Amino acid sequence: MKILYGVQATGNGHITRARALLPALHQQGIEVDFLFSGRPQAQLFDMEMFGDYRWANGFTFATAGGKVQRLITVKQLKPLAFWRDVRQLDVSAYDLVLTDFEPVTAWAAKLQGVMSVGLARQYALRYPLAGTQSVRWLNTAVSYFAPARHMLGVHWQPAFPELLPPLLPSSPAPVAGSQDRKFQPPFILVYLPFEDNSAVIAWLKQCPAWHFKLYANVSKPYSEDNLTILPLSRHVFPLDLQQCSGVICNSGFGLCSEALIAGKKLLIKPLSGQIEQAYNTYCLLKMDKAEQFSQFTWQKLSGWLDMPAHSPHSLPDPAPAIARWLKQGCDIPVADLATAIWRQQPATHFQ
Known part of the structure; x- marks a missing residue:
């Protein structure tokens, strides 16, 4: 066939x-x-x-x-x-x-x-x-x-x-240095490709007690205060998803699904004007599986960071x-x- x-x-x-x-x-x-x-x-x-x-x-x-x-x-x-x-x-x-x-x-x-x-x-x-x-x-x-x-x-x-x-996808294959990654301090995974990077970085810096890994359209990794900014990688991103304490992202179906199954709490910002993301947001809120935000405010970020972890949402x-x-x-x-x-x-x- x-x-x-x-x-x-x-x-x-x-x-x-x-x-x-x-x-x-x-x-x-x-x-x-x-x-x-x-x-x-x-x-x-x-x-x-x-x-x-x-x-x-x-x-x-x-x-x-x-x-x-x-x-x-x-x-x-x-x-x-x-x-x-x-x-x-x-x-x-x-x-x-x-x-x-x-x-x-x-x-x-x-x-x-x-x-x-x-x-x-x-x-x-x-x-x-x-x-x-x-x-x-x-x-x-x-x-x-x-x-x-x-x-x-x-x-x-x-x-x-x-x-x-x-x-x-199934659990990602190990990459070089993956054993060392198990002992890294807690962090939040951030992927907001439709947002302005400078606005996202300024927002995350408002919570300096937390470390954030921001995946963005950059050519090589670099650090800035309490952030590590990383280029997209199919090999490294899933490992960070496994090990993070929570995920901040738009409400695309794929990443939200991976976060749900991995038992990660979600803070989502739907892409304005995109009907699928509006539906995804509605469903996640109704399932009590995510918090939504529309503006980059300290109050919303700090409040979500204080929330407890989620349990995995198991699916066949x-x-x-x-x-x-x-x-x-x-x-x-x-x-x-x-x-x-x-x-x-x-x-x-x-x-």
């Missing part, structure tokens, strides 16, 4: 999901090719496991100061280039197209009549996770942006019949069952697949 796997690369969570699912696909003897879109190719990092992947421009959103910039986003859209990419992508050699909310592969499969499966957080937004408001237009928007014959949404609870647990690993289901031609209803997965024993992610 041969699959084309399209991955929306606007956020690292989509890529993390692909990393988690790929070993299970290989265990089923499935050959997988990848296409990534939504982020400049030069900004993709640690991509070795995806082999000779393809890239397309796709669609993305512009951000500044923690907000989606709608006008700039519209101006940078390239619909003619998008449809050119769709028409030029030949998917006839594949048995199935799997899309993580990636529109080029999704539309190529639809127009060429190839079986397609959508697997992404965004497909869960077709359900009233945050109440009934906006569900109708969201269902239409999600289904049109990246259409698929079967749509599998992911969520932290079995709230609706066709929702699956999140796909997350859906990857093996999804891979088998794909190999068997998606022959059972998605609701039955989801029910079987939720009945599994919880996985041991990050434990």
